[in-house]
Amino acid sequence: MSKPMKSALVLLGPLLAFLMLAYVFPFLGILRWSFTLPELGLGNYADALTDPLVLSVFGRTLRVCVIVTLVSVASAYVITLLWVRGGPVQRLVMELCILIPFWISVLTRAFGWLALLSNRGLINTWLQGIGLTSDPLTMVRNEFGVVVGMAHFLIPFAVFPLASAVRNLDERVLLAARGMGAGRQRVFWTVFLPMTAPGILGAALIVFVFALGFFVTPAILGGGRSVMVAELVYLRIFQSPNWGLGAAISVILMIGVAFLMGALMKAVRPGEKS
Amino acid sequence: MLDSVSAGEIEAAGIGKNFGRFTALKDISLTVGRGEFLTLLGPSGSGKTTFLMILAGFEAPTTGRLSLNGVDMTETDAETRGFGMVFQGYALFPHMTVEQNIAFPLRVQKRSAQQIKARVAEMVEMVGLGGHGHKKPSALSGGQQQRVALARALAYEPPVLLLDEPFSALDRNLRGQMQDEMRRIHKDTGTTFVFVTHDQEEALALSSRIAIFDHGQLQQLDTPREIYDRPSNRFVAEFLGDINILPVNPKLTDETGAVAEFEGRAIRAVADQGGGSSVAVRPERMILSAEEMPQANSIPAKITDIVYLGAETRLGLKTAGGNDLTMSLPTHEVPATAAVGAPFWVNWAPEHGVFL
Structure with missing residues (x-):
């Protein structure tokens, strides 16, 4: 083993040990439960993949996460452009808008959205006050509320990979396109957007994987009606004790995430084929 | 071969440019003749690149007027001017193949697919890149990327081709080769070339006339031989050769x-x-x-x-x-x-x- 490799291992050692203790061992335990509780076999996986309730939760999770990813990445793209390519004042304002949500806990933010979106919340009161609607719009305890809350949380995580993609863009390439007579729209769609595509994919990957494991926001804004996978696992383990099934669902989620990561990593780095 | 009828004549009158309190250019007046190869030569920070950017329309002059073939273009934006431009570092579209890069300006002009195909093939041949058309720029060498940039800039027969230190990233041998090629292409196309460099040998070898810049001012504008033999001031004398x-x-x-x-x-x-x-x-x-x-x-x-x-x-x-x-x-x-x-x-x- 080379010398730098050795010193790298020494430096990484504590982190690796921590990850082993805090993640790998517990995960192995979960893996064991999924095959052994209540009895040895693949029964839990068979249940998880046939139980209509579990399947509908998987379906909803996938749907919500896809929508959240689209909403978050699209909003983050606009925010990034305003942030990175704006004047100094605009940049400062955007920076604050991106960073401030980071300082507020997930829980507080979820309750904040509840206060805004619920039937007697600020938005409905205002809409009824100016006479636009007579009955309150249902914006929480459904997927709409979940999407809003999750996207709000995840947008900053999409902004950073996008910002680095936009910053690394060679300005001269854009000038070149304009110089050849291409208007702003054309430059954006045929040059700017394709050139930042790896950043978009990276942002989508982060947001999607993050969204799959969301627990607090869907629990509060979904109000028990839009149950997502993480909440289902929680219910199976803590409320209707069925540890084996909960463990099996976790493992399926984990495998799905690993598969997605692999596929998207390949898409982001398309190799040297030309 | 292209027709040289489309080559443009540029006239700059009293061009000045300030960035805040910094004066980047002061009162530049010159004419670039139809089909001429004019080199803007000067040390870094002399204002030569700023002047090129003003010609391209990427920067607006603080003072002065510009005209193309006698028509004022001071307020015309870069898209409308449509001058060909070759940048330092080539500025190719990395997500497009060589052919797609060259086809880009033709697509912008909405030429027919048939025309585009023929023209792209012609340009690929002209810059000696036959067989590389389907490659992405990242799979090409520096010299080849340079050729793609040239082909792309010339494909749509712009009235003027602007070149911003296009050879600065190439090694010495390749540079000489590209210079020969550039001379040939200039002769073949008959387009007006405005070329920025800080390499005096390059300037002497390529140009029909050289404009020497220093501290944002035009020091001398003349043929390479006149500038070398009859420098008009001490800066020009010392900048060009020993x-x-x-x-x-x-x-x-x-x-x-x-x-x-x-x-x-x-x-x-x-x-x-x-x-x-x-x-x-x-x-x-x-x-x-x-x-x-x-x-x-x-x-x-x-x-x-x-x-x-x-x-x-x-x-x-x-x-x-x-x-x-x-x-x-x-x-x-x-x-x-x-x-x-x-x-x-x-x-x-x-x-x-x-x-x-």
Whole structure:
């Protein structure tokens, strides 16, 4: 083993040990439960993949996460452009808008959205006050509320990979396109957007994987009606004790995430084929 | 071959550019003729690139007017001007193949698919990239990327091609090759070229005229030969090639021309630039002799240094008054008696010196 490799291992050692203790061992335990509780076999996986309730939760999770990813990445793209390519004042304002949500806990933010979106919340009161609607719009305890809350949380995580993609863009390439007579729209769609595509994919990957494991926001804004996978696992383990099934669902989620990561990593780095 | 009828003539009148309090350009007036190869030459920060960006329409001038073929274009944006541009670092579209890169400006102009295909093939052939059309820029060498950039910029027959230090990233051999190619392409297309560089050899080799920039001002605009032989001021003299600058006391004019005194000797030189405090002479214009040559400018000096450079040899000399001179002569003309400390006469014809 080379010398730098050795010193790298020494430096990484504590982190690796921590990850082993805090993640790998517990995960192995979960893996064991999924095959052994209540009895040895693949029964839990068979249940998880046939139980209509579990399947509908998987379906909803996938749907919500896809929508959240689209909403978050699209909003983050606009925010990034305003942030990175704006004047100094605009940049400062955007920076604050991106960073401030980071300082507020997930829980507080979820309750904040509840206060805004619920039937007697600020938005409905205002809409009824100016006479636009007579009955309150249902914006929480459904997927709409979940999407809003999750996207709000995840947008900053999409902004950073996008910002680095936009910053690394060679300005001269854009000038070149304009110089050849291409208007702003054309430059954006045929040059700017394709050139930042790896950043978009990276942002989508982060947001999607993050969204799959969301627990607090869907629990509060979904109000028990839009149950997502993480909440289902929680219910199976803590409320209707069925540890084996909960463990099996976790493992399926984990495998799905690993598969997605692999596929998207390949898409982001398309190799040297030309 | 392209027709040269579309080549444009640019006129700049009193162009100035300020960035905040910094004056990047001051009162630049010049004309780039139809089909001309004009080089903007100067040290970094001299304003040459800013001027090119103003020509392209990427920067707006603070003062002055620009026109193309007699039509004012000062307020016209870059898209509408549509000048071809080759950037330092090429600025190719990394997500497109060579052919797609070259086709881009043609697509912008909404030419038919058939026309585009034919034109792209023609351009790929012209820059010698046959067989590379389907590659992405990242799979090409620097020289090849440079060719793609040129082909892309010329594909739609722009009236003017602007080039911003296009060879600065290439190694020396490749540079020479690309320069030859550039000369050929300029001749073939007949397009007006405006070329920015800080490499004086490149400028001398390629240009029909050179504009020398320094501190945001145009120092001289002339053919390479005129600029080299008749620099209009000390900056130009020293920037382009090696030169001896001899301090002289005030220039007088007698019946045979301008004359001044250097270390007690009369020095005659060309006086068309108006200056008179020094005389500039190129090292290769000087002749070494054992005796004074009365019909030429003749100064006694001792050899202080001999540098053998293959085909030529450079000599360092010191005059009686302590001024350093450099001369270069073909190695086979170096006298056998030349040695450090040996006394000689340094001579040059009056028409080879210039008053600055």
